[in-house]
Amino acid sequence: MYMAYAEKYYPNLTWTQFAVCNDDATGAFEDMARRLFSLEFLGDGIVPHSDHNNPGVEVLPIQEVPHSDGVKPRKISFQAKYFEGKVSYPKIKESMNQAIKYYGDELDLIYLFCNKTLTTTTKGYKDTKVLLEKAGIELYPISNKEVLDLVSKYKDIANYFFLPRRRLDDVQFNQIHTGIIVNTKDDKDCTSCPIKTNDQIIDPRLLQNLVQEKIQACKEFILEMQLDKLRVELDKIFTYKLTGIEGVETLLFYRRIADLHDGKEIDIYADGLTEQYKNELLWLEQYYKNPVPVGAYTYASHCVESQIIVLDKMFASQLWDAVATLCKEIMDDASLEIADIVKQYYGLALFNLQKYSMATDLFRGLYQKNRKENILLYSIFAEMKSINLVWRDGHYENRDRLVELMGQLDSLKDNKQYKSNKTLVAMLYLETAYNLGIDEKKYLENVVDRYQSFSEEVKNDSVVKYLYALCLELNGSIEVAETIYAELDWAKDANIACRYLICKLSRNEYAEAIELYEKINQSVKNTKLKSLYLIALFYEEKDRYEETLKEFLVNVQNDFEGIIDIAFGIHEKSYLQEYIVPLIRKYLDIEIENLTLMQKMQLLSILSHAEEIELILTVIKSITEISTLNRLIIKEIYDATFAVSNREFINHDKALVKSNKLEASEKIADIFLEAAVSRREFLQIKYLCAGAREKRFSMLKYAKELFEITSEEGLARNIIAMLFERNETDFNAYAPYIGVLSNSTKPDYCMAVASAMLRLGKSEEADLYAYKALYYLNDTEDYEIYKSYFGYYNQNLNRYHDEGKLKRVKGNSVVMLEENSPEDGKKPRIITLCLDSESEFSDLSNTSMGVRHIPSSSSLYLKIQGSGLSQVLKVEDINYRITDIQSRNDYAARFIFGKISAHPEKFDGAVFVMSSEKPEELVEKIKSMTDRTEQTEVLLNLYHFKENDIGLPIDSFTNGDYDRYIDALIMLLHAKDQALYTGFPIYENEENQKYIPALSTLVLLSSMNILNVLDGIKNSLLLPISYMDFFAERYSKAKETSLVSPGKLVNVNNQLTLIQNDFSHIEIWERIIDFCTECKKMEISDEERIGFSIGDDINGEQFIAAAQLHWIHLDAFVLAKKEQATLLCDDLFFRKMATYGKIRNINFVSLLQHYVDEDFVVPIVMELSKTNYLYIPFMARTDEEAIELKKNILDGKLKKKFYSSMLMAYNVAWKNVVREIFGEDIEYNEQNKEMTSGYDNL
DSSP: OOOTTSOSSSOOOSHHHHHHHOSSHHHHHHHHHHHHHHHHHSOTTOOOOOOTTOSSSSSOOEEOOOOTTOOOOOEEEEEEEOOSSSOOHHHHHHHHHHHHHHHTTTOSEEEEEESSOOOTTSHHHHHHHHHHHHTTOEEEEEETHHHHHHHHHOHHHHHHHHSOSOOTTOSOOTTOOOOOOOOOSOSSSSSOOOOOOOOOOOOHHHHHHHHHHHHHHHHHHHHTTOHHHHHHHHHHHTTSOOTTOTTHHHHHHHHHHHHHHTTOOOOTTOTTOOHHHHHHHHHHHHHHHSOOOOOHHHHHTSOHHHHHHHHHHHHHTTOHHHHHHHHHHHTTTSOTTTHHHHHHHHHHHHHHTTOHHHHHHHHHHHHHHHOOHHHHHHHHHHHHHHHHHHHTTTOOTTHHHHHHHHHHHHHTTTSHHHHHTHHHHHHHHHHHHHHHHTTOHHHHHHHHHHHHHSOHHHHTOHHHHHHHHHHHHHTTOHHHHHHHHHHSOTTTOHHHHHHHHHHHHHTTOHHHHHHHHHHSOGGGOOHHHHHHHHHHHHHHOHHHHHHHHHHHHHTTTTOHHHHHHHHTTOOOHHHIIIIIHHHHHHHHHHHGGGSOHHHHHHHHHHHHHHTOHHHHHHHHHTOSOGGGSOHHHHHHHHHHHHHHHHHHHHTOOOTTSOOHHHHHHHHHHHHHHHTTSSHHHHHHHHHHHHHHTTOHHHHHHHHHHHHHHHOOHHHHHHHHHHHHHTTOOOHHHHHHHHHHHTTOOOHHHHHHHHHHHHHTTOHHHHHHHHHHHHHHHTTOOOHHHHHHHHHHHHHTHHHHHHOOOOOBOOTTEEEEEEESSOOTTSOOOEEEEEEEOSTTOOOTTOOGGGSEEEETTSHHHHHHTTOBTTOEEEETTEEEEEEEEEEHHHHHHHHHHHHHHHOGGGGTTTOOOOOOSSHHHHHHHHHHHHOOHHHHHHHHHHHTTSSOSSOOOGGGGGTTOGGGHHHHHHHHHHSTTOOEEOOOOOOOOOTTOOEEEOHHHHHHHHHTTOGGGGGGGGGGBEEETHHHHHHHHHHHHHHHHHHHOSEEEEEETTEEEEEEOOTHHHHHHHHHHHHHHTSEEEOOOHHHHHTOEETTTEEHHHHHHHTTOOTHHHHHHHHHHHHTOEEEOSOHHHHHHHHHTTOOEEOGGGGGGGOOOHHHHHHHHHHHHTTTEEOOOOOOSSHHHHHHHHHHHTSSHHHHHHHHHHHHHHHHHHHHHHHHHHSSOOOOOHHHHHHHTTTTTO
């Protein structure tokens, strides 16, 4: 049905619309290009020829239309290239190579049609053009907008390829039906041709044999309902004198049957008929006067000849239900003589009852048995109707069979039954052409000639004209179709009226559509017509629209079909949500399983435009075969889920907040992916859903799968960004994406490759691609690229720090030259030249970075190269002196800093630029920027459980910068009145345990230089291999920072203070790396990360995203769960999460009890007691150490708060132990009193 949601003006000539309207976009583009080529460059009626898989070009070389100026016509052809992603110039070149190979001597010109813009200045295009020129062939590109401009000249092409050809419930075929007619008459004008002979005396014995022979022949004619042949045989035999011949009464009976069938009066009581035959004729005569259903018992009580005659009369009287019922009942018990004819009539009745599939099976089996041509014809009729019927529900798998059946039908055009069913044949042909024409325009184009070949009687049949108009409309000839609809009885036929209105709406004739609707008979104004009327009102009389909608809905509250029809006339989403969705929801709760596939598709269309994602999921779950949905519906579902998931993706700051619509979108995508339907589209939905939930590993997974399908440059760029973000250093991980972008001239793609190369340690290649980004901007200002370059520069500070000043000009340097001897009073001219050594930088007009670019092929390049500072050179007849030489990279960096200085606001988030004439103001700004007191206070409150129960991880104090992790841990460990929460020690049997050391434990032990605590379990330690890259990056950054910055400027007590770099950070990371190198490491795959959950309800990816954690924490959890290992962790937050996820966990002090050497363990405990570590074990070698331990653990508000309760519990436990051993309380000595004093009064 025509849908209100489409664009107002048809057709919408965009490539997105083209992709939606054509299932096989590549094939459709080739088809469209063929038609444009023929119309534009060939004469009228000339059809170019192409062989299957024509090499290089789409059609054989053909001569163009003669030129009016007398220029010799050229031999031409064309190539069509449809790309979903970027243009593949290698593919174009490959096709041109084939064209040269096979048609080089026959071609003068190739037109290249492409849906994407062909950039004729790119190397790929230029190479192809030169290749063809060498072969004497011209290349003429027609791309993107140029193709669309050509399409706009030919409305039928535009309408066919850019209008949806599968509209829901678009065409009503259910009432377009005619039954099979069985012709039992002779083809000749006369029904009998009696043979006159002279009277002959024939031996009665011979005549007796002849009569017996003719009885058998005539009986067969009756049983096969070939009554024309029966009449001929009877006329022949009755030329003889048959008086007294045995069997003549049977022939007389047959003659009466023939007369009865021909509508003649019969004499039942004439001489020569037996009583049995008289009774049979009496039954037949009465039945012919009043045909009614016959029971099986009555039917079987008569002779087989009468049975067949009655069966035929019943069929001819259109008692098809009765025929089918009777035949089904007697089929297995019928006499062998009539078994086949009974099956034949059963099949014919089933066909006329529109049970085409059953009829097909029956006729097919019958034809296999008797190989009769009539049965083959009926079989073809039934199978074509059967395929066409399910075609409307999206079953296109029998397309080839349908084409084959059309050919078989044409081969039987001389068959008598074919001729008797010409109207049915015409309907079948037109219906089939319509269905095939949805994707293959040639079938629609053939319809015009085929229609003209029909007889006048057939052409004037109203149903045939209606079908013909449908084909014309689909082919784009909307005006002609509308003319035919206007000639039909549209005012009394809802189907015709629907099509007529749709044509008006398609041509934006809304006022005429309203007028037309008002002329339709009230009795046929169904909800489909009302829906179309609503569309016309929306555009023409919008003030009446909503009230009319409400009025229409009042009458369909309990009519599901009516609700759906009206919904298709609603233009705005808000109206759908307000008026339609509540009604649909009511039906879905109770009726969904009873809906047909077509009804479900209609629902999906409406719900998609209403963006009711959860209801869409409900409907989709009820569909067994997702592949049965047509492309238009799938596109609408995709659009709806895309709109929702993209909005969530843009606002992805709440990774753990549940969104029902987002969840439904993801489940819908899963269903389509599982069914392998529209994989590309729904992988994109999965990608967006993953992004909305900050599931970075899932994002990368789906992006990679998408890239395998599309090879899109934009996707390659995104994948590189994600790999860079996760610090991927494997070249093979980047290779496919670098390969796609390496030849790109788009600046953002060049920056992506630069980042990848930098991460891979290929600094020179990285610098080249970063420079490419600026070069290909030319004189375009793009601050996103400038920001990207600035970020790249900051990643590469160490290398820039090492570069020195250039003294001589060399390749890839920027030279500033000043006019040596300017004319008096004039300022010296200054020019800046960039010498580009790479051959790809060959554009002499390029002025990127505000300089002239000199390619290596230029003589000026050779002239300047090797020159030194202050050297004088003649450039363009003017003497210049070299005043400055810089590397190209240095100049690019200065260029970016110049942009920052000029427009700091455009680098928001990348830099903070401060300027002030007064030093005091500048200092205040710096103080404001460096003061993190308020933020830190908020974090500390959360960390200390003041506003939650679970606390925060140490990582929260890094603000995502893990180079600050050591500072954060040391602050909590040593700052006054702070605490490093690690949880209680657990003293259990650690035999045969495996351990995963957490980041907190490794950093804590390394910072205290006691990693050797873990030596005893080193063989039991397992590390995710991702640890090593993480630690290597921290180590590298620490070293780099020490080289390029003297320290950090911070606000301490409202005083700016430069805190010098702590070189111990380098040592801490180095010790960790050395320790971990000797441990066993295991790979964690992305699939394992994606599939991991903490407990049953916390997705691992979302957890680390919401808490802004590095994914090494996820790897530690995954590995612990996978290996059933213990998480060795000194961060209480992660221990709580591990416990929730049923992962065993301990802190490092839990291991100290297992060391027997007190001289090793106690100093560690004593050192920890001086820190804010919670909790340490109470271990001392001497009374003095015990006293000092107690003093240390009670030093500080938080330590006193938490340890006091422990000491009291310890004291109670001690007393209980003593009482159990000695049976009474023992007085404490001085040491004990000293230990317990201070908490007895707490």
